[in-house]
Amino acid sequence: MDTKTLPDHSGSSSGGVDEYLVDPVEVDHANSSYSDSSKLEQSDGLLASNELKNNLISDGNESGLSMANVSKKQQIEISGVQNVGGSNQDKCDCSPQLLPEQKQIVPTIEDYGGNARASTGGPVENAMQHDYEASQNQHSISRRCLQFGEARPKSTLSSTSSSDPQNNITSTRQPLSAMELESSEASHVNSNTTSSKRLLVSLSQPMSTMVPPRHRGNFPFTISKPSGIGLHLNSIVNNVPVGCSATVRMKLADNNMSGLGMRSASGTSCFLPQNVKSSSGSSSLVEKVSDINEDMMFRSDASIAAGSTPSETLHPMESLKPLVEYYATPLSKMKVNVEHVHNFEEIKQPSPRKKRQMKKSSSTLDGDGCKRCNCKKTKCLKLYCDCFAAGIYCAEPCSCQGCFNRPEYEETVLETRQQIQSRNPLAFAPKIVKRVTEFPSNNAEEGNGSTPSSARHKKGCNCKKSMCQKKYCECYQANVGCSSGCRCEGCKNVYGRKEEYGLSEEMISNSGTEERLADTFDDRLEMVATEQDFLLAELYDSHHHTPLTPLFRGSDHGKDAPKLRLTSSRYLPSPESELTILSSYAKPMRSLGNTDSHDVFLDRSKGILDENSYGQETDYHNSEMVDQFSPRCDSLVDMSNLSPLPNPSMVMSSASSKTMGWTNVSRLQPCTGSSRYPSGGSLRWRCSPISSMTQLCETKDHERVDTDNRYYDIFDDDTPEILKDASTPNKSVKVRSPNQKRVSPPHTRMQALGSSSSGGGLKSGRKFILQAVPSFPSLTPCIDSKGGANQKESDV
DNA sequence: GAGTTTGAAACT
DNA sequence: CAGTTTCAAACTC
Numbered sequence: 001m002d003t004k005t006l007p008d009h010s011g012s013s014s015g016g017v018d019e020y021l022v023d024p025v026e027v028d029h030a031n032s033s034y035s036d037s038s039k040l041e042q043s044d045g046l047l048a049s050n051e052l053k054n055n056l057i058s059d060g061n062e063s064g065l066s067m068a069n070v071s072k073k074q075q076i077e078i079s080g081v082q083n084v085g086g087s088n089q090d091k092c093d094c095s096p097q098l099l100p101e102q103k104q105i106v107p108t109i110e111d112y113g114g115n116a117r118a119s120t121g122g123p124v125e126n127a128m129q130h131d132y133e134a135s136q137n138q139h140s141i142s143r144r145c146l147q148f149g150e151a152r153p154k155s156t157l158s159s160t161s162s163s164d165p166q167n168n169i170t171s172t173r174q175p176l177s178a179m180e181l182e183s184s185e186a187s188h189v190n191s192n193t194t195s196s197k198r199l200l201v202s203l204s205q206p207m208s209t210m211v212p213p214r215h216r217g218n219f220p221f222t223i224s225k226p227s228g229i230g231l232h233l234n235s236i237v238n239n240v241p242v243g244c245s246a247t248v249r250m251k252l253a254d255n256n257m258s259g260l261g262m263r264s265a266s267g268t269s270c271f272l273p274q275n276v277k278s279s280s281g282s283s284s285l286v287e288k289v290s291d292i293n294e295d296m297m298f299r300s301d302a303s304i305a306a307g308s309t310p311s312e313t314l315h316p317m318e319s320l321k322p323l324v325e326y327y328a329t330p331l332s333k334m335k336v337n338v339e340h341v342h343n344f345e346e347i348k349q350p351s352p353r354k355k356r357q358m359k360k361s362s363s364t365l366d367g368d369g370c371k372r373c374n375c376k377k378t379k380c381l382k383l384y385c386d387c388f389a390a391g392i393y394c395a396e397p398c399s400c401q402g403c404f405n406r407p408e409y410e411e412t413v414l415e416t417r418q419q420i421q422s423r424n425p426l427a428f429a430p431k432i433v434k435r436v437t438e439f440p441s442n443n444a445e446e447g448n449g450s451t452p453s454s455a456r457h458k459k460g461c462n463c464k465k466s467m468c469q470k471k472y473c474e475c476y477q478a479n480v481g482c483s484s485g486c487r488c489e490g491c492k493n494v495y496g497r498k499e500e501y502g503l504s505e506e507m508i509s510n511s512g513t514e515e516r517l518a519d520t521f522d523d524r525l526e527m528v529a530t531e532q533d534f535l536l537a538e539l540y541d542s543h544h545h546t547p548l549t550p551l552f553r554g555s556d557h558g559k560d561a562p563k564l565r566l567t568s569s570r571y572l573p574s575p576e577s578e579l580t581i582l583s584s585y586a587k588p589m590r591s592l593g594n595t596d597s598h599d600v601f602l603d604r605s606k607g608i609l610d611e612n613s614y615g616q617e618t619d620y621h622n623s624e625m626v627d628q629f630s631p632r633c634d635s636l637v638d639m640s641n642l643s644p645l646p647n648p649s650m651v652m653s654s655a656s657s658k659t660m661g662w663t664n665v666s667r668l669q670p671c672t673g674s675s676r677y678p679s680g681g682s683l684r685w686r687c688s689p690i691s692s693m694t695q696l697c698e699t700k701d702h703e704r705v706d707t708d709n710r711y712y713d714i715f716d717d718d719t720p721e722i723l724k725d726a727s728t729p730n731k732s733v734k735v736r737s738p739n740q741k742r743v744s745p746p747h748t749r750m751q752a753l754g755s756s757s758s759g760g761g762l763k764s765g766r767k768f769i770l771q772a773v774p775s776f777p778s779l780t781p782c783i784d785s786k787g788g789a790n791q792k793e794s795d796v
Numbered sequence: 797g798a799g800t801t802t803g804a805a806a807c808t
Numbered sequence: 809c810a811g812t813t814t815c816a817a818a819c820t821c
Contacts, residue, residue, distance in 0.1 A: 173799065373816080374816065374817075375815080375816065376814065376815085376816080376817080377814080377815065377816085378814090379806095382806075382815080382816095383804080383805055383806085384804080384805060384806085384807070384814085384815050384816050384817085385815095385816080386800090386816085389805095420805095423806090424805095427805090459804090461803080461804090462803065462804075463802080463803070464802080464803075465801080465802065465803085466801090466803080466818090470802080470818070470819075471802095471817075471818055471819085472801080472802045472803055472818060472819085473802090473803080474803085474804075477817095477818090507820080568811085768818080
């Protein structure tokens, strides 16, 4: 059968892939027998995967496949190298974990890596890791180049600055090492190996170099974001906060672009713990981190999920926390390891029910953060699979059968995702979108969990019998209230009834018809995203190629957006990403603000994550967010310098970066598959978003600098600083205004926003921004004003 | 642990 | 686009 092809994978990959896959598992399981069995299973799975591909993916973009294949090959090579270096499977796992997507992550790491290397050289000394790193570095380097252009930019920023892949290679080693380390660590999270320390060291260095001392912790996040951004993160993160196992990787299947984000994101959740443990550049720190463990992880995860907030959360935390969070980001990057772990886990399928029970107790997420699916017929390649839908790889906790949602089958996964996306571009978009919050600052409500207003299910539920009081209801499950978009009957959602939703939003009532409401709702969601994540979104877009602009262009954002996206030659990683990102961003912010309870954070994260299903995007956002929050201007500035972005100046940069990145990306990455290996330039651009952030930072450095508290405050408000900037007379605002004109969001929206936002000028500003968001194109022009953005405007 | 219920996803 | 089927999670026993 297909096995023949599989053999190749199994042969090459099985050897390499399996091993590395095993490693991750091992890590989780502490060298459990999984590896062996998993290998076998995987090999089987590989065969099956081929079949699946044939069956499942009729469309299967060859480009994507080819890409995937390439990545696999690389992975294999890597794995082989790793094996050579470190005999331990675990080690291997770590390296192998680097999937194509992961590779992308690596690049990001590279950025850090540059910095990390020098510093890390010493710290990262685990024999395993060393070997692994050494071998991988070279391999990884090439990978990186292929996969991410982004890394380069960052790398350039960090240290080497070589945009060229080659340069990356040299520089990348450290980054890779760091990544690998992270990944390895992630895999070893349980083990608490010294490797983690390495990571810390490597990370720390980059951080230090890149970011000012304060923000160092954050800085890593920044980097990580780029790598991991993925959508899945959202879901994963949200759901899986601590865990780890879940592989966020989602890669991108949705969008090649998104893949990147996914990876990082996923990695984050899982990696954070590991990173923390491992990273302890200083033993004390490491230990502390390890001690912190879950809490930290949660935070980190959450932060990661949020994308932006990590630093913030950290700030409030003790010094250690920052470290943890800091590392957490890297972890996200490391998601590869996590993924592997998942794979193994899935393969072995320890005890589904137990896992389930675990899940039940913890709600959706496993303690590990894994979704713990139990798929039996879908091979975890359909949206039925929570893991797959979340953009993460199945992991140990999963009790799925015949799972192909593993790093090993990345190609299959990606292809399948593409197919699904082709049918429904929003299929992987976060389901939950943060609503335009009326009250960014008063989010205590959310903490209460009663805040229906904060977010909504984008599609809305269709409950008939559960009355939206059970987890059957997606809205309820996401801890969000029902909205006008819901078609539920007898809604009694404790988080907010459909009716209430409409009431709460004056706008809706104004609109009148449900359709209008629904539309408005979507718009609102988008709006919200824009507001909070506006800048981020832009960045995100740039990273993902997502044509946010298109959406924005479309006055109807929500509806049209998808179409526009679709129409666009490029696959948007996730049209939803916009919303998602924003929402995730916003939520995280809140959660961060609330840092108090992890639970809250987690809950939010879930919803948010879902929204961010596109890990990649999210990652970027996260990174961006991180940058904004933690990285500080300094780091940001540096980044901007490094970044190819023409104009680091201005907040607009973020928007511009989006457009820039977006356009560039589109060009560079016509195909989703290809997107993975975007030219360095495109990637760089994506990274550039950071620069935008930096810009913002510049404008608001003093504010940020003042205290972390401020950040928190910001988050509390839901309005990221960026937004604030935007809201403020900042450049961003101006830039946006033009777009706003275009967008001219529905009057209802405006009104509703205004009413809702009544809270304060900020709110109003946000709303305003939101409106602007739809008009993103204009923003880009502003940004591009220097560059291509203007063109877009003219086009528009 | 097995079986049922539920609603989303997928299919027609 | 609507209706039906399939699926896996959520839930119950």
